Amino acid sequence: MRTGRPGTMAVLVGALALAALDVPAAEAADTGITVSKVVVNSGKPIIVGITEEKLPPISFHMNWPSGYDLGDADGDPFLYHDTTVSKGADGGGIYTTSYTCYEDGSHAANCEGELIIKPRRTLDSNNDATTWKIGASALLWGTDGQPEHEYLTGLGTAQVKRAARATVNASPEPVTKGKTLTVTGKLTRADWVKHAYTGYSGKSAKLQFRKAGTSTYSTIKIVKASSTGALKTTVKASADGYWRWTFSETATTGGATAAGDYVDVK
Incomplete structure (x- = not known):
């Protein structure tokens, strides 16, 4: 379904505009539509947990042939991986919820909208934490009311990563100055198969300390976490302050930092 006003066009999408309009695929057609300058989530990785719906922003530029209006052309982008662009369009991809295009010149428009990721429906394997390709479904409505359709490829990539968490506990509290302080914690990350946060096995984390009255943490x-994601070490108590575990993101997983645990040193 398409709605709009002169100079703009809003495209409401289910899976893709093509599917929503029940138009037969004709991949060999040359629509003359081009999609470029695609930016997903402001160029940052998309970090996804196990329940929270994510709506990463997407923007792109679209051109269409002369002799057609903005309302005649769709250039709906989507993400796919480990498959062909046409199969990615038919299922298993990440699609737009809607986008709006603003005409900026002759047969060209700047478009912006949102993708939608529902972890329990969109991501069914931890292998989905990878680099996704960007494709687009191009649809051009002819003067005879019949559409031409093709899939566009080579539009860039976007990273999707598993969300992670870190916890910390320092004890005993309070502790005598110079005595041993035991700092424990756990690293977990989203498991899109089990729909739970599970131990981040073997991941190295930094133990950091911030002295009371200061604003900077020092490592x-x-x-290294155990096979269950558990962390444990000992340090000498020297001053009042906050202890935390932190680690940076990897190719498949976002980073995490625990809230500081305050320890009173007597």
């Missing part, structure tokens, strides 16, 4: 040591 004290680096510890």
Whole structure:
């Protein structure tokens, strides 16, 4: 379904405009539509948990042939991986919810909208934490009311990563100055198969300390998590302050930092 006003066009999408309009695919057609300058999530990785719906922004530029109006052309982008662009368009991809295009010249428009990711429906494997390709479904409505359709490829990539968490506990509290302080914690990350946060096995995390009355954390040591994601180490208590575990993102997983645990040193 398409709605709009002169100079703009809003495209409401289910899976893709093509599917919503029940138009037969004709991949060999040359619509003359081009899609370029695609930016997903402001160029940042999309970090996804296990339940929260994500709506990463998407923007792109679209051109269409002379002799047609903005309302005659669709250039609906989507993400896909480990398959062909046509199969990615038919299912297993990440699609737009809607987008609006603003004409900026002769047969050209700048468009912006949102993708939608529902972890339980969109992501069914932890292998989905990878680099996704960007394709587009181009649809041109002819003067005879019949559409031409093709899939566009080579429009860029976007990263989708598993969300992660870190916890911390420092004890005993309070502790005598110079005595041993035990700092534990756990690293977990989203498992899109089990629909739960599970232990981040073997991941190294930084133990950091911020002295009371200051604003900067310093790294004290680096510890590798156990097979269940557990962290444990000991330090000498020297001053009142906050302890935390932190780690940076990887190719498949977002980073995480625990809220500081305050320890009173007597």
